[in-house]
Amino acid sequence: MKELKAKVYQTAIDQLKQKEKLLAEERKNIIESILEEEKNSAGDKYETSREMITQDLNSIEKQINQCKFDLEEIYRLNTIKETPPTVQEGALVKLGNDWFLLAVSIGQIAVDGxxxxxxxxxxxxxxxxxxxxxxxxxxxxxKMQMIEELF
Known part of the structure; x- marks a missing residue:
């Protein structure tokens, strides 16, 4: 089961890196839009459009920073190799029929089916x-569910 935990971490790392890459590409496109808008400035319409683009850029920057934080946290937790005696950060837990990794909130991933x-x-x-x-x-x-596995 330790190999499952390693695969879970690797899958999470791969997904976060992919997300970071996509966000960086989106940031690049937004910056290009800003530069293009500056060439075609036309009064109030320009200011409104530029503000909306700037808000989009700020949102992407926040997402990139969160993604970097999540990635750093996953790397840190992946260094914990011992099976903990109790559930704690970094633990892989089977609760009923579901698997949970206590790490960062990035949702559901698929690992070996x-x-x-x-x-x-x-x-x-x-x-x-x-x-x-x-x-x-x-x-x-x-309903009451039992912790079936802990790694």
């Missing part, structure tokens, strides 16, 4: 799981 949900330790489910041991139960989705 299995769905794995990456969530923060500060998420509602993350807070329920932290400190629990294998075979402990938590109330998730309205």
């Amino acid at each position: 299995s769905k794995v949900f990456l969530l923060s330790k500060n998420s509602p489910l993350g807070e329920l799981l932290v400190g629990k041991k294998k075979k402990d139960q938590v109330n998730f989705r309205g």
Whole structure:
């Protein structure tokens, strides 16, 4: 199962790198749009258009920064190699039939045909799981579910 955990981390890293690449390309396109708008300036219409483009650029910059932060966090957590005695940040947990990695909230990824949900330790489910041991139960989705595996 340690190889599953390694694959989960690698898949998350690959997805974050791809997202970062796409966001960088989008940022480049927005900057080109800004430069093109400057050539075709026409009063109030120009100012409105430029403001909208600037807001788009700011949004992309925030997403890029979050992506970089998430990537750094995944790299940091991937250095933890021992199986923890209790659920903590960096742990891969099987709760019922679902797999969860307590890392960063980037959603669901597919690894070897299995769905794995990456969530923060500060998420509602993350807070329920932290400190629990294998075979402990938590109330998730309205029913008690057992922690089947912990890596």
